[in-house]
Amino acid sequence: MSFTKLPTFKLAVSTVAILAASTVVASARDQVQVTGSSTVLPYATIVAEAFGENFDFPSPVVEGGGSGAGRKKLCEGVGENTVDIANSSSRIKQSDIDLCLANGVTEIMEVRFGYDGIVFASDVNGPEFALNPADVYNAIAETVVKDGALVANPHAQWAEFNAALPAQDILVLSPGTKHGTREVFDEKVIVQGCEDSGAMAAFAASGMDEDATEEACMKLRTDGRNVDIDGDYTETLARLDADKNAIGVFGLSFYQNNTDKLRVATMGGVVPSAETVASGDYPVSRPLYFYVKKAHLGVIPGLKEYIEFFVSDDVAGPDGPLAAYGLVSDPALAETQAMVAAETPMGPLE
Amino acid sequence: MTDLAALETAPSPRATPGQSIYVTSPEMKRRNAAETRFRAYGLVAIAVSLTMLAIMLFTILRDGSSTFFQAKLSFPVELSEKVLDPKGNRDPAEMAKVTTIGYAKVLASALLAELERQGIDLGELSDKEAAELISKDAPGGLRAMVLDNPALIGTTIDATVLAGGRIDGYLKGRVTMESAQLDSNISPEQLQLADRLRTAGILSSGWNWGFFTNPDASDQRPEAAGLGVALIGSAYLMALVALMCIPVGVAASIYLEEFAPKNRWTDAIEVNISNLAAVPSIVFGILGLAIFINFAGFPQSSSFVGALVISLMTLPTIIIATRAAICAVPPSIRDAALGVGASKMQTVFHNVLPLAMPGILTGTILGLATALGETAPLLLIGMVAFVDNYPGLPLEGVLDPATALPVQVYSWASRSDPAFIERSNGAIIVLLVFLVVMNVAAIWLRRRFERRW
Structure with missing residues (x-):
């Protein structure tokens, strides 16, 4: 038998080393994290891809999973291990806003970028x-x-x-x-x-x-x-x-x-x-939305640039790639752009 | 002699006295028929499962094998300074202002110039429609190339870029003139132009390396979607799972099998390990989300968290296989070692473990193979996502967002463009190849090192 010396202990040591290293590195997140509606998912991936191509920031990571689940994840709290943006194919509900408030997510930006x-x-x-x-x-x-x-x-x-x-x-x-x-x-x-x-x-x-x-x-x-x-x-x-x-x-x-x-x-x-x-x-x-956690603006690199790029005329306008994929562009896009530039959080639901 | 007399008076119902055993009695016939039937059932069962397997493999290969070939356009592209660096100072910040939209125009005019030079007729197509033959992914690649090497500006390069997904589908037979008639993304005239380009040698089909190296792509460019990120993610996952599971699993098995006293506690642990092996994998995903992400604060979508979750899932399987392998080493080996004065630990590490190693490796590899195909727990920790950036090198790279092979199969299968179905099947083929390789390795290791007693 050739197995006289066992690698077991070396492996155990390297596992510990990885665990130790990870606790140190597990701080800075350098890409935007997006989750939510599977209807918005293709639009968000198109934007994320073009964003990665044209900016020095890494492409955002976009998950699907459903509008409701996405908004819940957005409202889990503030911090780098929570998501920055929730895509949604229906408007946010009062219950989501209450959950957000309970978890310290006080300001959310509501961005309507088009219709489906x-x-x-x-x-x-x-x-x-x-x-x-x-x-x-x-x-x-x-x-x-x-x-x-x-x-x-x-x-x-x-x-x-x-x-x-x-x-x-x-x-x-x-x-x-x-x-x-x-x-x-x-x-x-x-x-x-x-x-x-x-x-x-x-x-x-x-x-x-x-x-x-x-x-x-x-x-x-x-x-x-x-x-x-x-x-x-x-x-x-x-x-x-x-x-x-x-x-x-x-x-x-x-x-x-x-x-x-x-x-x-x-x-x-x-x-x-x-x-x-x-x-x-x-x-x-119906209108399509994404909701941005305002506390993450300026903390997560590229977040502001991503949402500005998303609602820009080149992307969400009637001649942009989103419209080419099937988005009905919002006639009031200019207002949304101004809102995003001013980082206005959404008011209470009517 | 009463017993004998009783035997004679009451003959066994199974054998008629005085009859040859070569003559089949009715009962013998029944028993033989039952056996024949049983064998037939077995054959039918095998035939059914083999047919199912064959049908599955056939459909996957039929739909997926074309993924490995890709339509490409080759034509010279003039990288004019006027367009790409209007100020002419080669300042990276200035050059970066020209977006992919600008580069798309460069590619479009280069293709049109080449068509004119070769005298290829556009037919009824507008310039814009003709340029739609170029993949939307091409400008991004060209832009990255120019920004990396500004010396290219002012030269003319021979560019090979991807053709659009529908053109690729046309060369593969998925898109036809009839379907193009109804398709809002391509017209029959564009396909006719593709035919002319093919004759002119501009459009060609070749081996699709990009499928193995490119990251995922959005719904508008299925032709550019590849498994790059998923392959790296799966490799990280497997390496980390092996690193975490093998030491813990083997140590736990050795202790339980060789050292632990047999009492109520170890019994409870054993039962729990067997039960854990049967827990649905999604449960481990929920656990992983709660503990590793929400509590421990590890980054979402990272292969490290994925590996932790999958390790939890694989550990019981590995412990069970390892214990069985250790148990199969005959006690005489231990007795002999102890008899010549070895300590208990020396016996285990010098004699038992080397002999159990083939079994342990086989069990581990099969456990890892199951882990390789796992998606459900990854769904909850955010690895089922669109990830466009390659994860970095280890060790930090394991904390970067990544996907995995089965995840890519799943997310492509739910995209709207039909070209992604082909990609999805292609990814299944790659995944199957990996699984076959792992299983063959397991068999080979068993054959190579197995000791029979």
């Missing part, structure tokens, strides 16, 4: 869909109005409630509840559809108060015709590939990068595009 459309899309070889919020509601809500009465959703095909739609089995792949997309989907499509289809009035007539009505509106059917997708849009696309009858909910930018596989549905007669979202004609859109 939410589109319904089906297989490229399937029929055209010209949807209205009421159609989506009739397809996937738990309770709908049929012949003037509230009934458990009996619809199996799109044509059953709107003759203009194809006679195709209903299967909607909606965003899961942990998605920032879900909030907009609920608010701008489901609740709107509830109102348009008359279900809201019927709920109210049955003696429900306002909150209960809204809650009843947002209940979706659970018989398998509506499937919540908790993963990324790629998962929705894969499901849609497997079942050609399905209609999926995607971000506008995702659709624009997969136009060879997807056929987009119109909503209220408007084709979703950067122009129609920016003009407000296309109804289902």
Whole structure:
């Protein structure tokens, strides 16, 4: 046997050496740390990459994981082992702000850098869909109005409630509840559809108060015709590939990068595009934000430069790379730039 | 003689007296049939698992092998001083003001000039559309090159830059004229131009070293995405896990197996070690986030924290394998050593451990191989991220942000551009190659050093 002398003790010593060295070095962080929404993730990586190319600072590290989780991480406290920026596809909540305050994160900057459309899309070889919020509601809500009465959703095909739609089995792949997309989907499509289809009035007539009505509106059917997708849009696309009858909910930018596989549905007669979202004609859109921990400005090298670069016209403007990827640029970008330059923290939520 | 008489009067039901054993009885037939069936079940089970494996490998290779080739454009680029250093003083700060947007224009006009020189017709394409054939990653590379070596300004260099992701897909057959018709990122005319460039020798396809060296790239430039950061991160992870796990694991096993008294405490420890080996890995991630990042203050996304978490996860596996290896050394070896006067510790280190070494190494390598493929705990400590900068050299480098191979597979699989699916499969192939190498090493070590008793 050749193993007469064992490396065990040497290894043990070097482990101790590493541990000792690390406690010394574990101080200065020289790159910006970003986390949050997976919808904002591609935009943030595009900016991070261009930032690394054009500045002397290292590229920021960008994580996904979801808007809510990102804001929680932002509010964990102040210090180099906490994140600097949380990307979010929905606005910060009072509960997040309270958590932040409890952990000493007193000042947060809210930066809105653009808009994202939410589109319904089906297989490229399937029929055209010209949807209205009421159609989506009739397809996937738990309770709908049929012949003037509230009934458990009996619809199996799109044509059953709107003759203009194809006679195709209903299967909607909606965003899961942990998605920032879900909030907009609920608010701008489901609740709107509830109102348009008359279900809201019927709920109210049955003696429900306002909150209960809204809650009843947002209940979706659970018989398998509506499937919540908790993963990324790629998962929705894969499901849609497997079942050609399905209609999926995607971000506008995702659709624009997969136009060879997807056929987009119109909503209220408007084709979703950067122009129609920016003009407000296309109804289902939402602002995209990132939240910056103000205490880290001037402490983490490159943080201020990164956020200024992010909202600059070259990046977030209508001709910038973000718009090329599918971002609808914010008409009020100049105000945001001024806000970032002045480092104004956000006020209380209205 | 009553016993014998009883035997004769009540013959065994299994053998008819006076009948040859070569003649099959109905029962014999049943038993033989049962055995044949059992063998068939076994064969079917193996066939099913082999088919699954074959299907998996086939799809991965089919979708991923093209990753290792990459479309590139080669054309001369004039680095004019007027554009790149307008003041002409070669001051790095002044030159850095020309951003990648400026360099993109330089590349675009150089490509168009080359097309004109070779008399290649743009067709109906505008200059801007023709320039879209160049990857968005190219200007950044050119800018870094010029800033590193300002002497290049004023010269004309032969540049080889990446072609855009859709062009690359076209050469690989993923993008076709039909799909380009519907695709908002590429048009059939651009593909026709790519065909003409290919005939002219400007566009070519070659081995993709960049896939192994480049860092990750954003969604707009799948062609530039590589495994560089992930490979370094995985290497750091594996080295650190080995450094941390082997000494602790082997020491713990030796103590438990050779020295520890057998009592309720050691029993409890043993049960706990076995239980720890079965704890889902994500739990260790949560633990790592709470202890190493939030409490101890180690930097997020670093391979050091990743290695700590994975070590916790691998340690029980290594302890179990090591104990089994030590246990397999026959007691006669220990008795002989003790008999000639060796102390207990000498026995362990001079006799038992060398003999157990092949088993320990095999167990350790297999434990490390599992750790190499682990993503779940890394998710919570921030290693599932977009990391564009290479981590530094050890030792400080282990505290820099990094990713790992399986993490890269996961994050590419969730990107919107279809070209990333190919990259993801390519990364799986690389990961599989590493795992195969590690497993072969484990088998080789066992064969080479194993002692049979």
